[in-house]
Structure formats: structure tokens, C-alpha cells
Amino acid sequence: MAIATAVRLNQAPRKRRRYRGFASSVWWFVLPALALYVFAVVYPSIRGSLFAFTDWDGVTPNPSWVGLDQFARILTDPNAVVAVRNTLLIAFAVTVIQNAIGLLIALAVNSHIKSRNVLRVIIFAPVVITSIAVGFLWQNLYSPGGGINQMLEAIGLGALQQNWLGDPDIAIWSIIFVVFWQFVGYSMVIFLAGLQGIPEEVLEAAAIDGAGPIRRFWSVVRPLLAPAITINVMLSLIGGLKLFDQVFVMTAGGPGGATNTISTLIYSNAFSLGRFGYAAALAVVLSIFVAVASIIQYRLLALQER
Amino acid sequence: MKKYTWRTGVLEVGTILVAVLFLIPIYILVNLSFKAPGDQSSTFALPQEPTFQNYIDAWAQGGLGNALINSAIVTGAIVLFTVIFAAAAAYPLSRLGARWSKLTYLVFLAGLLLPAQLALLPLYQTVRDLGLLGTLAGVIIVGVGASMPFSIFLYAGFMRALPAEYEEAAALDGAHAFRTFWSVVFPLVRPITGTIIILTAVANWNDFLTPLLYLSGSNQKTITVAIYGFVGQYGAQWNLIFAGIIISILPILIAYFFLQKYIVQGFAGGLKG
Numbered sequence: 289m290a291i292a293t294a295v296r297l298n299q300a301p302r303k304r305r306r307y308r309g310f311a312s313s314v315w316w317f318v319l320p321a322l323a324l325y326v327f328a329v330v331y332p333s334i335r336g337s338l339f340a341f342t343d344w345d346g347v348t349p350n351p352s353w354v355g356l357d358q359f360a361r362i363l364t365d366p367n368a369v370v371a372v373r374n375t376l377l378i379a380f381a382v383t384v385i386q387n388a389i390g391l392l393i394a395l396a397v398n399s400h401i402k403s404r405n406v407l408r409v410i411i412f413a414p415v416v417i418t419s420i421a422v423g424f425l426w427q428n429l430y431s432p433g434g435g436i437n438q439m440l441e442a443i444g445l446g447a448l449q450q451n452w453l454g455d456p457d458i459a460i461w462s463i464i465f466v467v468f469w470q471f472v473g474y475s476m477v478i479f480l481a482g483l484q485g486i487p488e489e490v491l492e493a494a495a496i497d498g499a500g501p502i503r504r505f506w507s508v509v510r511p512l513l514a515p516a517i518t519i520n521v522m523l524s525l526i527g528g529l530k531l532f533d534q535v536f537v538m539t540a541g542g543p544g545g546a547t548n549t550i551s552t553l554i555y556s557n558a559f560s561l562g563r564f565g566y567a568a569a570l571a572v573v574l575s576i577f578v579a580v581a582s583i584i585q586y587r588l589l590a591l592q593e594r
Numbered sequence: 595m596k597k598y599t600w601r602t603g604v605l606e607v608g609t610i611l612v613a614v615l616f617l618i619p620i621y622i623l624v625n626l627s628f629k630a631p632g633d634q635s636s637t638f639a640l641p642q643e644p645t646f647q648n649y650i651d652a653w654a655q656g657g658l659g660n661a662l663i664n665s666a667i668v669t670g671a672i673v674l675f676t677v678i679f680a681a682a683a684a685y686p687l688s689r690l691g692a693r694w695s696k697l698t699y700l701v702f703l704a705g706l707l708l709p710a711q712l713a714l715l716p717l718y719q720t721v722r723d724l725g726l727l728g729t730l731a732g733v734i735i736v737g738v739g740a741s742m743p744f745s746i747f748l749y750a751g752f753m754r755a756l757p758a759e760y761e762e763a764a765a766l767d768g769a770h771a772f773r774t775f776w777s778v779v780f781p782l783v784r785p786i787t788g789t790i791i792i793l794t795a796v797a798n799w800n801d802f803l804t805p806l807l808y809l810s811g812s813n814q815k816t817i818t819v820a821i822y823g824f825v826g827q828y829g830a831q832w833n834l835i836f837a838g839i840i841i842s843i844l845p846i847l848i849a850y851f852f853l854q855k856y857i858v859q860g861f862a863g864g865l866k867g
Contacts, residue, residue: 313770313771313772314685314686314689314690314771315686315694317682317683317685317686317771317772317775318682318683318686318687318695318698320679320682320683321679321680321682321683321702321742321746322683322698322701322702324675324679324735324738324739324742325702325705325739325742325743326739327720327735327739328713328717328735328736328738328739328740329705329708329713329739329740329742329743330701330705331716331720332712332713332714332715332716332717332720333708333712333713333716335716336712336713336714336715336716337712339715339716346715393609393612396605396608396609397609399602399605400598400602401602401605401606401609402598402606403606403609403610406613407609407610407613408854409851409854410613410616410617411612411613411616412850412854412857413620413847413850414616414620415796416796416800416843416846416847416850417800417843417846417847418799418800418802418817418818418821418842418843418846419800419802420802420818420821420822421821421839421842421843424821424825424835424839425619425622425623425836425839426619428622428626428832428836429619429622434637435618435619435622435637435638438636438637438638439618439638442638469616469619477857529709530709530710530711532711532803533802533803536802537822550711551709551711554711554714555803558714558715559807564715567715568712568715570711571709571711571712571714571715572712574709574711574712575707575708575709575712578707578708578709579707582706582707
């Protein structure tokens with residue numbers, strides 16, 4: 289009802305002449321999308337935020353309101369502190385590594401090398417493999433007698449062999465490497481799309497003016513690539529903050545909680561431990577991280593795009 | 595076309611080396627899947643007696659056929675409804691300058707920032723209370739709703755860049771809004787529809803958490819949930835597990851090799867929008 293009224297109020301006469309009946313009849317185009325989106329995202333997200341202020345265990349019909357207690361609990365829970373630290377580390381490290389290497393590979397396969405098409409297909413292939421398959425594959429590769437240690441042995445670097453997922457200090461970096469391996473192709477493709485939008489003539493003109501490869505990259509390519517950089521940084525940052533599947537499969541948060549992320553901690557608190565209120569508070573914290581990260585990077589990159 | 599210099603050659607060799615490093619895990623995945631259980635040779639060594647038995651066993655024991663069909667149904671339905679509903683919604687949102695349409699667009703965009711984990715618990719309850727737990731319909735409804743923000747974002751960006759003259763001409767010819775959308779606008783946005791189909795299909799075929807929550811404990815499993823259960827059941831039998839994993843990723847890999855040239859094009863279109 290409210291929507292219909294708003295439409296009628298907003299019908300400018302000029303608009304009505306250009307699109308006969310357009311404004312008054314199209315609001316229902318939005319309805320199916322809006323209904324499903326409200327059902328699956330908006331309404332449960334609002335309810336989820338409210339649970340964060342209760343002590344709900346998932347069973348009791350009437351949970352009681354506990355204010356900010358659950359958030360205070362996060363600060364004193366060693367598991368949560370580690371999970372928050374891991375989440376930020378993964379997001380930051382994956383964003384930097386994946387985009388830096390992804391850009392280098394994109395520049396390489398955008399050059400005139402003959403194998404460029406095959407290489408693009410190979411590097412992007414892991415992106416389409418489901419994360420849990422990737423997780424199981426690497427669990428095997430990282431095992432003490434697995435492929436990585438065998439390879440180090442074979443090339444004479446046997447001293448570098450590690451218990452890749454079993455050592456609490458190393459495990460988080462092992463996970464970061466897997467995420468990089470899996471998604472660097474995604475960054476590459478987006479950079480590649482951006483690079484292909486840069487006309488050859490512009491680069492040639494810069495070369496004629498005496499600009500070397502680095503100067504050409506920094507002064508010509510980089511500014512034109514800004515939209516691709518924006519999208520890439522946003523996707524890897526948000527993806528890193530929400531990381532769940534790979535960790536769940538490879539370490540389940542172990543050893544001793546050393547590789548928990550906020551997402552795996554939400555899952556175990558909600559579905560194994562019955563602490564729905566606490567899990568909801570963790571989800572709110574994760575949402576705040578995602579929102580803050582998005583706003584900061586949007587601001588920074590908007591400056592760059594100018 | 596530039597000349598192929600020795601520097602290009604060095605670049606080529608270097609890039610191929612990087613690609614080979616990338617392929618090592620895939621090589622091991624395929625290699626182990628053809629090894630007999632008794633084969634104790636190194637992970638890198640080729641199988642002593644290559645066998646298809648792991649594939650036969652994985653197929654028979656993992657219920658993978660049924661799971662592949664379920665994944666195909668879920669993915670197909672989510673892609674279909676996502677494309678129709680997102681395109682329809684993006685059309686007025688990108689064309690009208692009304693207050694309600696601007697506001698609605700912002701509400702959709704907010705969904706890009708909300709992590710699924712926030713909605714996880716209450717949505718699980720709602721799905722359960724509606725009796726949709728353990729049904730593919732539950733996963734489909736949730737999947738379509740969750741894919742709206744990104745798809746509408748891409749569609750709206752693309753539609754804004756379209757000239758309005760075609761629609762105005764159609765409107766002058768007496769076409770109603772629906773007719774204009776379906777016969778004029780929808781065909782014009784075909785490039786971005788391709789991108790959305792690919793991205794939505796890959797994301798939902800590979801999705802694990804949603805089907806794990808809504809389908810676990812039921813007979814209906816998608817391929818990711820089936821593989822997860824399969825590994826849990828066959829613990830350390832990696833030859834068998836890897837055969838199962840290859841069966842699970844083969845359909846999407848085949849689709850990818852056929853569609854890969856559209857992926858780069860699609861991203862290029864998305865960037866302009």
C-alpha cells in the first residue's frame with residue numbers, strides 16, 4: 289500500500305508522457321525479488337542482531353534480554369580473541385597477496401606470450417572447484433607424509449618439512465596459502481578485464497613520450513585499472529572476513545582453536561554448543577568488520593579513481 | 595601486433611613455470627584417484643597399475659548420482675529465478691528516479707555488506723517452522739533471496755548505461771511496461787545475464803554451508819554435502835575420496851572449459867557498468 293501511494297506521488301507529468309503508465313505499473317516488477325530478499329536476508333538479519341542481546345540457547349521459548357553481556361563475553365573469551373585476530377589476518381593477507389600476484393599474472397597473460405589463453409584457463413580453474421573439495425585436497429597435501437613434504441624432500445629442502453596444519457603457529461598461514469591458490473585466478477580475470485579496456489594506443493603514446501615500463505604502469509595503467517582494483521580488493525577483503533568452508537574442512541578450527549575464524553566460531557557456538565545468543569553477537573561483530581572494511585576501502589579507492 | 599622478442603620468451607617461460615606450480619595439486623588429485631589402495635608409492639609417482647575401481651566404488655557408495663541431480667536442480671532453479679527476478683527488479687530501479695525506487699535500491703545494496711552468518715540462525719528457524727527443512731525448495735528459496743543484491747547491482751549498473759530510446763520507441767508503439775521489459779530490455783542486457791548465470795551457477799553449485807544446514811540428516815543431499823559425508827565415512831581412504839571429489843567437480847569443470855571465454859567478456863562488461 290505504502291509503495292503504491294509513493295508511486296502515485298512521484299509521478300512527474302513529464303515522465304508519464306515519455307513512458308505511458310510506466311511508473312504506476314512497474315512497482316510490482318520489484319516485488320518477487322524484494323519478497324525473497326526480505327525473507328532470506330533482511331528479516332533474519334534483523335532478528336539475528338536482536339538475538340545478540342539475549343541469552344538464547346536455541347530451545348527456550350522466551351530468551352531473556354541481557355544487554356551487552358554477550359559482547360563483553362567475546363572480549364574475555366580466549367577462543368574469540370584468537371578467532372578475531374585470525375579473521376583480520378586472513379582478510380588482510382589474502383587481499384594483499386592475492387591481488388599483488390593476481391595483477392602480475394594478469395599483466396603476463398595480457399602480453400603477447402603465445403600460451404596466454406591456456407595459462408588463463410589453468411590459473412582460473414581452481415576458482416570453479418568447490419571450496420570443500422579444495423579443503424580436502426590440501427588437507428592431504430599438507431599431511432606429514434603428504435605432497436608438500438615429499439616435494440621439499442625431493443628438491444633437497446627436507447629440513448623445511450613441517451606439520452603444516454598441526455602446528456598452531458604455521459596452520460593459519462597454510463590456510464591463507466590455500467585461499468590464495470584457489471582465488472588468485474579470480475583476481476587475475478578481473479584485472480585482465482580491466483587491462484583489456486585500456487587502448488593499446490595510449491600505452492604506445494606513453495612509450496613514444498619516453499616512459500619506461502614501470503612509469504607506464506604507474507601513470508597510465510594503474511589509474512585506468514582503478515575500477516578493477518576497487519572490485520578486487522572489496523571481493524577478497526569481504527571473502528577473507530567471511531572465510532568458513534576451507535577452515536571447517538581442513539582444521540575445523542584446530543589445533544586447539546588456533547585456526548578458528550569468526551565464522552567457524554559462530555557455527556560451533558550455534559550448532560554444537562547451543563549458544564545462540566553468543567553466536568549472534570559474534571555475527572554482529574563480523575558484520576561490523578565487513579561494513580567498516582567496505583566503507584574504508586570504498587573511500588580510499590574513490591579517491592584513487594578520480 | 596608487437597614482435598616476439600627474447601624478453602617475451604623469458605616472460606613466457608616464467609609464466610608457464612608458475613602455471614605448472616599451480617597444477618601440482620590438481621596432478622596429485624588425479625594421480626591418487628587412479629591408484630589401487632595397496633599402492634604405497636610416492637604421491638608424485640604414477641600409479642603402478644592404474645585403476646578405475648575407485649571411481650566405480652565412490653559412485654556406488656557415495657550416492658553421488660542422486661547428489662549430482664539434486665545439485666543440478668538446485669543450481670538450475672536458483673539461476674533461473676535469480677535472472678528473472680533480478681532483471682525485472684533492476685529495470686524500474688535503474689530507470690525511475692522516484693524516492694521509493696532509490697530507497698529500495700539502497701536496501702538491496704545493503705545486502706552486499708550483510709554476512710550470511712548474521713541471518714543464519716533465525717533463517718534456519720523460519721525454514722524449519724515452514725516445514726522446508728530437508729527439502730530442495732528450502733535451499734532454492736534461500737539461494738534466490740541471497741543472490742538478489744549482487745545480481746541487481748550488476749543489472750542496474752548495466753541498464754543505466756543503456757540508451758532509453760528503444761524503450762521510449764516501444765512505449766510510443768503502445769507496448770506496456772512488461773512487454774517493453776521482456777521484448778526490448780531483457781534481450782539488450784544479454785551480456786550481463788551471461789555473467790550472472792555463470793557466477794550464480796558456480797557459487798550455488800559450490801555452496802556448502804546452506805545445504806549443510808538445511809539438508810543434513812535428510813535423504814536429499816547436494817554434491818558438496820554428499821562429498822563432506824563421504825569423506826567423514828571413508829576417513830583415510832584418499833584414493834577413494836579423491837575419485838569422489840573428481841566426480842563432484844567434473845560437471846562444473848566441463849561447463850567452465852566450454853564457457854570460459856564468456857567469463858572474461860562478462861567481467862569486462864561488469865566493469866563498465
